[in-house]
Amino acid sequence: MIIIATIRMAIRALQRNTLRTLLTMLGIIIGVGAVIAMISIGNGARAQIESQIASLGQNVILVMSGNFSRGGIGMGFGSAGTLTKEDFEAMTREVIGVSGASPEVRGNAQVAAGNQNVNTSIIGGSEEYAVIRSWTITSGSNFIDQDVRSANKVALLGKTTAGTLFGDGEAVGQVIRIKNAPFVVVGVLGAKGSDARGFDQDDIIIIPYTSAMKRITGGTTFRSISVQAMDAASSPQVQSDLNELLRQRHRIQDGKEDDFTIRSQQEIADFATASTKVMTVLLGSIAGVSLLVGGIGIMNIMLVSVTERTREIGVRMAIGARGQDILLQFLIEAVVLSVVGGGVGVIFGIGGAYAVAKTQNWATLVSTSSVVLSFLTSAGIGIFFGFYPARKAAQLDPIEALRFD
Amino acid sequence: MAALIKLENFSKTYNSGEMEVHAVRSVSLEIQAGEFIAIMGASGSGKSTMMNSVGCLDRPTSGKFWLDGVDVGSLGRDQLADLRNKKIGFIFQGFNLLARSTALENIELPMLYLRPSIPAREQVERANQALSMVGLADRGDHRPSQLSGGQQQRVAIARALVNHPKLLLADEPTGNLDTQTSIEIMGVFQDLNRKGMTVIMVTHELDIARYCKRNVVMRDGRIVGDTAVTNRLDAVEELQKLRLEHQAVQLAT
Ligand SMILES: Nc1ncnc2c1ncn2[C@@H]1O[C@H](COP(=O)(O)OP(=O)(O)O)[C@@H](O)[C@H]1O
Numbered sequence A: 001m002i003i004i005a006t007i008r009m010a011i012r013a014l015q016r017n018t019l020r021t022l023l024t025m026l027g028i029i030i031g032v033g034a035v036i037a038m039i040s041i042g043n044g045a046r047a048q049i050e051s052q053i054a055s056l057g058q059n060v061i062l063v064m065s066g067n068f069s070r071g072g073i074g075m076g077f078g079s080a081g082t083l084t085k086e087d088f089e090a091m092t093r094e095v096i097g098v099s100g101a102s103p104e105v106r107g108n109a110q111v112a113a114g115n116q117n118v119n120t121s122i123i124g125g126s127e128e129y130a131v132i133r134s135w136t137i138t139s140g141s142n143f144i145d146q147d148v149r150s151a152n153k154v155a156l157l158g159k160t161t162a163g164t165l166f167g168d169g170e171a172v173g174q175v176i177r178i179k180n181a182p183f184v185v186v187g188v189l190g191a192k193g194s195d196a197r198g199f200d201q202d203d204i205i206i207i208p209y210t211s212a213m214k215r216i217t218g219g220t221t222f223r224s225i226s227v228q229a230m231d232a233a234s235s236p237q238v239q240s241d242l243n244e245l246l247r248q249r250h251r252i253q254d255g256k257e258d259d260f261t262i263r264s265q266q267e268i269a270d271f272a273t274a275s276t277k278v279m280t281v282l283l284g285s286i287a288g289v290s291l292l293v294g295g296i297g298i299m300n301i302m303l304v305s306v307t308e309r310t311r312e313i314g315v316r317m318a319i320g321a322r323g324q325d326i327l328l329q330f331l332i333e334a335v336v337l338s339v340v341g342g343g344v345g346v347i348f349g350i351g352g353a354y355a356v357a358k359t360q361n362w363a364t365l366v367s368t369s370s371v372v373l374s375f376l377t378s379a380g381i382g383i384f385f386g387f388y389p390a391r392k393a394a395q396l397d398p399i400e401a402l403r404f405d
Numbered sequence B: 001m002a003a004l005i006k007l008e009n010f011s012k013t014y015n016s017g018e019m020e021v022h023a024v025r026s027v028s029l030e031i032q033a034g035e036f037i038a039i040m041g042a043s044g045s046g047k048s049t050m051m052n053s054v055g056c057l058d059r060p061t062s063g064k065f066w067l068d069g070v071d072v073g074s075l076g077r078d079q080l081a082d083l084r085n086k087k088i089g090f091i092f093q094g095f096n097l098l099a100r101s102t103a104l105e106n107i108e109l110p111m112l113y114l115r116p117s118i119p120a121r122e123q124v125e126r127a128n129q130a131l132s133m134v135g136l137a138d139r140g141d142h143r144p145s146q147l148s149g150g151q152q153q154r155v156a157i158a159r160a161l162v163n164h165p166k167l168l169l170a171d172e173p174t175g176n177l178d179t180q181t182s183i184e185i186m187g188v189f190q191d192l193n194r195k196g197m198t199v200i201m202v203t204h205e206l207d208i209a210r211y212c213k214r215n216v217v218m219r220d221g222r223i224v225g226d227t228a229v230t231n232r233l234d235a236v237e238e239l240q241k242l243r244l245e246h247q248a249v250q251l252a253t
């Protein structure tokens, strides 16, 4: 029997009971749609976290004040304030393989320029901060070591901040007031976009940490120090040297816990991707269960259909249909159900992912592989769950099927 | 020439619970190509059981059955299906048309299972031919529910003939039809038989059996009579007579 004729026959059989067909498909539609939407959400989160970690800079080792190892590591920074200016200077002086280092202090402050006024986050760093954190400078230039040493009032503006304060006008050379202290804008940073939590990374001002500690954050300690290793190969050695140096400087006895935490960029990346992977798998498998339920729905309806159409099967066998013809007929009906359902589900899944992206402001990433995979899975489900009812039909005895009523 | 159908000690026993029902008991029978046979007998005498086995729908419990020289007992399920498809046309008392398909689609059905398959265009062509042969050329797109009993049986006959079988089997083909329609159907069979088709039909109506050439009578699963029909009826003549009677009745009233 010709496959195309069988497919046409299956479509006609399914059209006869439109409502039932739609309800049966609904399970697969929801299943495939959910799988695609969930995987898109998971992938989107991962892609964003990955790009955020990449923007941390190359071969960066983060030294944070406080010990996070007990509560696991977050993306946050320490607050205990155990890292001093002397620690920082010792790191650059005594550890071999360090190509750059910068402390980091953060605070929020009211910033004004002309009649424009914004509250933005202020980051204090050394002249190497922008380089280590892979910021580009689109106009003007970075501040220099002399600015840091003298706690000069110079500032690098994030793209968003520059836009808010100066619009399209030239920002470099202008004076802004941070907490009423006048700072000269020396450069404007290139855009990084928003991070995984949706925060605009370009809504910042970078100033020398000396100036920041004096005028904005106060205090004498750093929440973190970013150290850049010369290359990936020397990174582990630098990491352990830093550890040893700090334990020595902080006079931590053997067996006592560190009062700081050192994480390489790789460790942070591994942790973040591992946790988003877990999230993707979790979301995907919950959605997969609904796909399975959809498949069972197809099997259920096909079993009902085989019973209802026993006489038809008998007639077909009486005029010469082989068991395999009947098997194919019902199998194709199940596959048409699941494939059409899968196709509609793909559309709903992609639509759902976009809807989530729009309404929740989450990043979603519809991957071709997840679309193809869930579509093929739905076809597979049709074959798998359609096989038992189809075989049941094919094994009917012609005479008994004809007598059935 | 070998017989088209040969039954030898053919028996069928049903095991329904503890009761054993001997539906057909050691029947031996030969049927040549070109014959037109009525199998007669009371209800429960085993006619349908025998027809179903001859139609390769069922297997005997014991005994042998040759169809066109082939020992059917040695064939598998698929080979039986192919025999039903190509060599046998089966007509049922209840027509057994697919209710949701049109007359034409019903007639196309056996060609769907033809091996090797034939092109779709030829299928439609042959189905239309078969439809006009039974006088329903203009009813191809009607569903069974839109046709009269006689017309449905004609569609069933067209379906049985569309793969050009050697043998036409009909189990009480006139059982659900009125007298005139029954005679019309017998006319179709006589016509087919004249053109060389072997026809075997089951009936319990004596006057219907008289349109056939040979009558086989069964009782309790055995053949108790096998006679040639002497004063055979001709469907065309009988229909003519019926029409005249009608006119006479109408004139009288
Ligand atoms: N599937 C079956 N199971 C049990 N007994 C059956 C079955 N089919 C037919 N019979 C019995 O076999 C006998 C012959 O039946 P059947 O061939 O249908 O007779 P007929 O067609 O002459 O009326 C009857 O007694 C009937 O009850």
Ligand SMILES: [Mg+2]
Pocket (backbone or CB within 6 Å): B047, B048, B049
């Ligand atoms: Mg019967």
